[in-house]
Amino acid sequence: MNSDKRSNAGGMASSGAAASSSRWTDGSMTKMVAKRYAAERRFKLFGLAAVGLSVAFLAFLLINMGVRGLGGFTQSQIRLDVDFARSNLMLDPAALKGPQAEQVVSGAGLDGVLETIAIATYGEGAGDLFGGASTRALGEQLIADPTLLTRRAQLWLPLSSKADVAVKRDGEIALEAFVATAEAKGAIRTRLNPGFLTNSDATDSSAVGVWGALKGSFLTIMVTMLLAFPVGVLSALYLEEFAPRNRWTDIIEVSINNLAAVPSIIFGLLGLAVFLNLMHLPRSAPLVGGLTLALMTMPVIVIAGRNAIKSVPPSIRDAALGVGASKMQVVFHHVLPLALPGVLTGTIIGMARALGETAPLLMIGMRAFIASPPQGITDPSSVLPVQIFLWSDEVDRGFVEKTSAAIIVLLLFMLLMNGLAIYLRNRFERRW
Amino acid sequence: MTLTIALVAVLAIVVAAGFYAYRAAAALRRATTGGKARLHSLPIYHAVHVGLWTALPAVLFLTIWGPVQSRLVDQAVLATPAGQALPAFEMQRDTIMAEARDLASGAIQAGYNPESTALAEVYAEVGARLATIGGAIAVALALGGAFIAMRRVRIDFRARNGVERWIMVLLVGASLIAILTTLGIVLSLLFESLRFFGMVSPTEFLFGTTWSPQTAMRADQAGSSGAFGSVPLFWGTAFIGAIIAMIVAIPLGLMSAIFLTQYAPQRVRAWLKPILEILAGVPTVVYGYFAALTVAPVIRDFGIAIGVSSASSESALAAGLVMGIMIIPFVSSMADDSIAAVPQAMRDGSLALGATRSETIKRVVLPAALPGVVGGVLLAVSRAIGETMIVVMAAGLAANMTANPFASVTTVTVQIVQLLTGDQEFDSAKTLAAFALGLLLFIITLILNLIALRVVRRYREAYE
Numbered sequence: 001m002n003s004d005k006r007s008n009a010g011g012m013a014s015s016g017a018a019a020s021s022s023r024w025t026d027g028s029m030t031k032m033v034a035k036r037y038a039a040e041r042r043f044k045l046f047g048l049a050a051v052g053l054s055v056a057f058l059a060f061l062l063i064n065m066g067v068r069g070l071g072g073f074t075q076s077q078i079r080l081d082v083d084f085a086r087s088n089l090m091l092d093p094a095a096l097k098g099p100q101a102e103q104v105v106s107g108a109g110l111d112g113v114l115e116t117i118a119i120a121t122y123g124e125g126a127g128d129l130f131g132g133a134s135t136r137a138l139g140e141q142l143i144a145d146p147t148l149l150t151r152r153a154q155l156w157l158p159l160s161s162k163a164d165v166a167v168k169r170d171g172e173i174a175l176e177a178f179v180a181t182a183e184a185k186g187a188i189r190t191r192l193n194p195g196f197l198t199n200s201d202a203t204d205s206s207a208v209g210v211w212g213a214l215k216g217s218f219l220t221i222m223v224t225m226l227l228a229f230p231v232g233v234l235s236a237l238y239l240e241e242f243a244p245r246n247r248w249t250d251i252i253e254v255s256i257n258n259l260a261a262v263p264s265i266i267f268g269l270l271g272l273a274v275f276l277n278l279m280h281l282p283r284s285a286p287l288v289g290g291l292t293l294a295l296m297t298m299p300v301i302v303i304a305g306r307n308a309i310k311s312v313p314p315s316i317r318d319a320a321l322g323v324g325a326s327k328m329q330v331v332f333h334h335v336l337p338l339a340l341p342g343v344l345t346g347t348i349i350g351m352a353r354a355l356g357e358t359a360p361l362l363m364i365g366m367r368a369f370i371a372s373p374p375q376g377i378t379d380p381s382s383v384l385p386v387q388i389f390l391w392s393d394e395v396d397r398g399f400v401e402k403t404s405a406a407i408i409v410l411l412l413f414m415l416l417m418n419g420l421a422i423y424l425r426n427r428f429e430r431r432w
Numbered sequence: 433m434t435l436t437i438a439l440v441a442v443l444a445i446v447v448a449a450g451f452y453a454y455r456a457a458a459a460l461r462r463a464t465t466g467g468k469a470r471l472h473s474l475p476i477y478h479a480v481h482v483g484l485w486t487a488l489p490a491v492l493f494l495t496i497w498g499p500v501q502s503r504l505v506d507q508a509v510l511a512t513p514a515g516q517a518l519p520a521f522e523m524q525r526d527t528i529m530a531e532a533r534d535l536a537s538g539a540i541q542a543g544y545n546p547e548s549t550a551l552a553e554v555y556a557e558v559g560a561r562l563a564t565i566g567g568a569i570a571v572a573l574a575l576g577g578a579f580i581a582m583r584r585v586r587i588d589f590r591a592r593n594g595v596e597r598w599i600m601v602l603l604v605g606a607s608l609i610a611i612l613t614t615l616g617i618v619l620s621l622l623f624e625s626l627r628f629f630g631m632v633s634p635t636e637f638l639f640g641t642t643w644s645p646q647t648a649m650r651a652d653q654a655g656s657s658g659a660f661g662s663v664p665l666f667w668g669t670a671f672i673g674a675i676i677a678m679i680v681a682i683p684l685g686l687m688s689a690i691f692l693t694q695y696a697p698q699r700v701r702a703w704l705k706p707i708l709e710i711l712a713g714v715p716t717v718v719y720g721y722f723a724a725l726t727v728a729p730v731i732r733d734f735g736i737a738i739g740v741s742s743a744s745s746e747s748a749l750a751a752g753l754v755m756g757i758m759i760i761p762f763v764s765s766m767a768d769d770s771i772a773a774v775p776q777a778m779r780d781g782s783l784a785l786g787a788t789r790s791e792t793i794k795r796v797v798l799p800a801a802l803p804g805v806v807g808g809v810l811l812a813v814s815r816a817i818g819e820t821m822i823v824v825m826a827a828g829l830a831a832n833m834t835a836n837p838f839a840s841v842t843t844v845t846v847q848i849v850q851l852l853t854g855d856q857e858f859d860s861a862k863t864l865a866a867f868a869l870g871l872l873l874f875i876i877t878l879i880l881n882l883i884a885l886r887v888v889r890r891y892r893e894a895y896e
Contacts (some may be wrong), residue, residue: 028849036788037788039788039790039791040788040789040790040791042524042789042790043789043790043793043794044691044695046687047687047688047690047691047694047695048693048695049687049690050683050684050685050686050687051687051688051691051692051704051708052690053684054684054688054705054708054711054757054760054761054764055704055708057708057711057760058707058711058714060494061714061718061719061722064722064726065718066723070453097697127548198523230606231606231609232606233605234602234603234606235603235607235609235610238603238604238606238707239607240608241601242600243607249607251611252607252608252610252611253883255611255613255614256610256611256883257881257885258614258878258881258882258885259610259613259614260812261815261876261877261881262818262877262881263619263814263815263816263817263819263820263845263873263874263877264818264820265820265845265848265849265870265873266617266621266818266870266873266874266877267617269617269620269621269848269866269867269870270613270616270617270620271620271854272852273620273621273623273624273867274616274620280621295613298609298610299610306886326592326593326596327596328596328599328600349713352713353713355715356713356714356715356716356717356718357715357716358715358716358717358820359716359820359821359824359845359849360819362849362852362853363848363852364851367853376519385715385717385821386717388717388718388721389717389720389821389824389825390669392717392720392721392724392725392825400725403721404721407718407721410715410718411714411715411718414713414714414715416709418709418710418713422706
């Protein structure tokens with residue numbers, strides 16, 4: 001290394017020596033110094049540009065998603081003057097008060113009624129203005145106020161996904177014409193769509209929501225954490241504090257370091273072969289997803305945990321041993337509590353990664369269409385990243401903004417977890 | 433049901449025995465304070481020790497008893513006259529048995545097969561009897577364990593050492609899970625791959641240049657025998673992950689690291705580093721969506737504008753570019769670590785000779801940090817070729833061997849996802865091919881990781 005450096009330095013000097021004189025006031029010398037300083041500035045600029053470009057990419061990505069996604073949290077509603085008493089709707093107001101109200105409403109053929117009204121108001125072809133979400137909203141409003149059936153009323157109903165796209169001037173020409181007529185009458189408004197946070201997946205993009213997927217994600221992450229955290233911490237403690245240096249612990253170390261870098265899809269294959277085909281656990285369930293992700297996250301926790309444990313100074317161990325604590329007491333009473341903030345930071349980062357993971361979950365069948373939120377860890381369920389993937393594949397234009405909106409929700413959770421990790425690190429980590 | 437009650441009973445005994453042991457040991461402690469012989473272990477260790485002795489045998493028995501019991505019930509049911517009248521054909525018999533089991537447990541109200549109703553009663557009766565026996569044994573084991581352990585609550589008994597031995601077992605067990613996972617990955621991939629290689633010759637798989645796993649729904653359908661040459665897939669993977677992505681990630685990542693470590697003032701660095709970490713924390717499905725929706729159309733239009741008529745909307749360039757962006761923080765943090773590990777004395781020496789900062793970096797720091805940087809790049813490549821979502825969403829499905837970045841290529845991970853989603857038949861070469869691809873991918877990343885980890889470690893040792 002040393003000889004190397006000398007020759008480098010010599011190289012720099014030799015170009016100067018080639019000039020007639022090596023005085024630093026000499027013309028050629030100042031020129032060369034200027035050239036070297038210019039190179040210095042260029043190099044620094046390259047560095048700045050690289051960082052700037054990376055940050056610009058991030059900003060562009062986030063702004064892009066944000067602009068596309070904000071529309072997903074709103075829905076366009078249309079005003080409708082209805083007179084159910086004179087329509088062909090056969091519905092008894094009294095039937096809407098019992099516990100069977102929902103069944104009665106869903107069997108009443110509200111979609112047909114809506115289509116008739118739409119055609120009566122806006123002309124032939126206007127039936128497309130209403131979709132699944134409109135029917136559902138009408139049913140809910142009827143149950144909330146059965147007297148609607150007996151009088152003239154003015155209702156605001158969400159538009160179908162096609163019409164919703166048309167409101168944003170991106171849909172079919174025919175629908176845009178209807179929408180324009182309605183807007184001219186002031187019959188269209190845009191409202192926040194609370195259903196996006198409380199509903200589950202649906203075939204109609206105006207009726208979809210992320211709650212089912214979000215709940216599936218929570219359950220999956222719960223299983224992952226309950227398994228990966230204790231195992232990871234115990235394993236880190238053993239490797240750092242107790243393990244003798246021999247071939248076995250070497251194998252363990254190599255496996256852990258390697259597992260941390262194995263592609264996530266391989267863990268999905270493992271989950272498919274072992275948990276589904278060998279152990280016959282239920283497909284698409286948060287239990288299997290959590291198990292698979294736990295295997296993936298554990299090495300991350302072990303590595304973070306070992307670093308945190310390593311940074312606890314040996315003098316603390318010596319002091320505890322000196323007053324008569326056993327090795328186990330030293331570790332569990334002193335080393336682990338002191339290392340805990342670091343361990344937790346690593347765990348949260350690992351969990352955030354698991355929360356955003358998609359590929360291994362596709363392998364274990366978590367890509368089914370699930371229209372209701374899971375009730376337990378063995379129910380079929382979806383998770384947020386997979387939901388995003390599934391929606392991104394939909395042909396319906398209405399799903400574009402829903403996908404971006406779901407991405408915003410996912411990114412918010414990631415930011416929250418990473419922020420918590422950074423806070424923990426700054427607040428509790430001690431430099432010894 | 434009965435077994436659950438037994439488990440609760442066992443846990444109750446554990447708590448009671450532990451509490452009693454604690455009281456006994458505490459009394460001993462008070463009695464011996466100040467005397468010559470003192471209680472060896474704290475009362476809490478005695479309590480935990482007794483608890484372990486109570487819980488472990490009983491719980492172990494219950495976990496074994498569960499499967500054994502259902503076996504025994506099945507045998508008993510088949511031995512009854514009603515059971516022997518069942519059809520001998522296995523699948524039919526199993527269906528009826530499963531139905532009877534559900535009837536007996538109350539999971540369903542009525543069976544489809546009439547035979548199951550009669551069997552359900554037998555099931556319920558035998559099941560209840562065996563569960564009572566099992567539960568009784570478990571409770572007896574718990575009581576026995578508690579009794580034996582309780583007799584050992586004495587002054588000189590080393591309860592703490594006993595408990596610590598158990599904790600040690602737990603620690604070793606937790607560490608072994610890493611080995612078990614690795615073993616599980618290798619064995620499951622190997623097992624399914626061997627079945628695949630029973631159908632398709634390994635030479636064809638490794639060196640064949642056509643990839644078209646036909647999606648034949650039925651065996652008699654035309655074209656049910658696909659071609660399984662994996663070379664185009666690995667070319668696509670390398671083209672996107674190791675070439676295009678690295679052309680983006682290495683310069684940007686390395687220069688970012690140099691700027692952040694060598695030029696940026698402390699406050700700028702404190703802000704920029706977490707921002708770069710956010711780039712690494714964005715889920716890959718988001719990058720994939722970004723690549724497919726925003727980047728790919730721009731690249732296709734650009735390709736057509738510069739005269740590449742075959743520009744595809746699923747181009748290798750779109751997937752590779754976005755993957756490169758994703759890898760930037762990874763390369764940057766690895767380079768950051770290796771640059772930081774170069775001794776300050778070398779830097780100072782160079783600066784003292786009159787070299788500018790950039791000359792120092794280019795001629796002293798980077799050559800010294802090179803092994804670490806190379807190791808980091810290898811890890812980044814390993815991560816890029818295993819990356820799935822970006823390529824699934826932005827790269828194509830056609831297995832082309834082309835170096836045209838505007839054309840569509842496919843990768844190993846895309847094909848694994850394609851082969852394993854949709855209808856799965858676990859005997860078809862099509863499904864098994866996914867495991868063979870997985871095995872190959874695992875081996876390649878394993879080699880890359882091992883080399884990289886070794887290079888990085890050896891390099892660190894050189895300066896420590």
